[in-house]
Amino acid sequence: MPKKRKNRGRKLGDSGHEKIVQCAQCGRAVPADKAVKVTRWVTPVGGSLGKDLERQGTYISKRLETRYYCISCAVYLGIVRPRSEEERKLRIPINRPYTRRKGSKLPLKFLRV
Ligand SMILES: [Zn+2]
Incomplete structure (x- = not known):
């Protein structure tokens, strides 16, 4: 049978089972190797207000946030595309x-x- 993708859309290989993660958008349970992982810096004060405060010399704390998305949500949000x-x-x-x-x-x- 022809395959659409060489890795079947996953990084699994021959490891058998991968841990399950939850999609941050829709809550679906997705295997970790199939999910799209996005890590970015997040501030509690966002947008132009945050930029203004930083320009004035205010320290705004940032934290690293990791999110997992299922393939449907990753496509919908524009993180990956067909x-x-x-x-x-x-x-x-x-x-x-x-x-x-x-x-x-x-x-x-x-x-x-
Ligand atoms: Zn989802």
Whole structure:
């Protein structure tokens, strides 16, 4: 049977079972190796108010927040997107899919301008 993806959409390999994580958007239980993991710095004061306060010299605490999303929510939120058959074969990290490094094999037509 033909396969859509070489890794079947997971990083499982032959390890058998992966721990279950919960999607931050919809609450679905997803295997950790299939879920999309997003880690970012979060501040309690956001937007223009936070920028204004930082400009005035106020220290605003930040914390690192890790969230897991199921594939449906990751696509809906624009973190990942469906790719063509040709594009799926390229090994591109999720967090920076459009950067072009020196010696990159990524064709120019896949870059967002
Ligand atoms: Zn979800």
